[in-house]
Amino acid sequence: MTKNEIAGIIDHTNLSACAVESDIEKLCAEAAEHKFCSVCVNPSFVQFAAEKLAGTGVKVCTVIGFPLGADTVDNKAASAAVAVDEGADEIDMVQNLALVKQGKWDELEDEIRAVVDASKSVENREPALVKVILETCYLSDEEIVRSCECAEKAGADFVKTSTGFAILKGADGKLLPNGATVHAVSLMAKTVGKRLGVKASGGVHNYEEACAMVEAGATRIGASAGIAIVS
Template sequence: MPSAREILQQGLERIGGPEDLAARIDSTLLNPKATEADAEDLVKKAAEHGFRCAVLTPAHSIRVSKLAEKLGVKLCSVIGFPLGQTLLEAKLVEAQAVLEAGVKELDVVPNFSLGPDGVYREVSDIVRLAKGYGALVKVILEAPLWDDDKLSLLVDSSRRAGADVVKTSTGVYTKGGDPLTVYRLARLAKPIGLGVKASGGIKTGIDAILAVGAGADIIGTSSAERVLESFKSLA
């Protein structure tokens, strides 16, 4: 793994400026206390700052879908969040409902208890549904939980299933936004054509720079505005 200094330098080189960083950020609201007004506010701020998309629960995604369309904000919904151990049939119902409402991306938590082959079968079905709507699928792998061999199998299962991106963590059980976790995932995913989303514990501009430097293409954070303002203050 590169040194912290090298990762920081790579991140600074890869991020062209505040607008580029904003375009990499999935602004996220998955707090159980969140109201519909909070979800609407997230969408409005995503439009204001040019964030890559707004990530919400299925219920909130559907409720704010018309506002997001009006403001030109891409919506992403989590599926099977946060544990992943719901029935595939339930995940497909969730996915169908949000896709019909206009959601363009799904962040899917697979059922890891099924093993890599089971994850492949589950993600394949969700990808098949999503592609019918032209939607992108990101698979949340909870990378800190696994050794490199198991993580490699899960990454390969995601690729074979047709996913577009693999994501470090939900941010609920593990904090996968650290450079080591991002680097571990990126070195497995990038050579086989998968994008990488870093999520979990990214709260500042430095956190974002390090994640991008370690190989992340997308930053998932519930502190999107703070991350962006912190980045601007470094200039």
């Protein structure tokens, strides 16, 4: 892929807890300049980003249940609806990992469906695209596959690898990688085929890493390093 083609599938991201309006304004300006697919911001900045990006063709993406996925179904669905009403075009929701670990697949499917329904039924707004964040660093291959299957059955549009905020430690106490891997992306892509998109997010720092994710099956890249990737 050319760098322009890569730019067109990047969600240019700033989900820092300490981000302020000037940071988001800069993010939006960069996204418009480089023709990124979207900016991904925290819910409190959705309306601000939508105003800054009006007329640019760049979409506004936000996160729900972020970063733990442990909020209630009702809260996730309500938050998604508010975000869409305020200008979000895309919703990246974190699945409830407790449901995954307990094998409560029907409940997980119901949770995802609730967010999908809320995101696609806001009055006077186009249905928002929904991506389900699996947080693959916590999951076995079987859990990744089953999570993808639930997302597809529930009507989601994408599955996504990671928040980038997971904390995973080895036996020595040192932090382990918590983002996208070629293995996880390949497994997700194999599971959903062409029916859903696959977003690789977390730890994609440069053009070569982005291309490796695309080769593995990613159709979208989530990164705070969007400028580095295309330059």
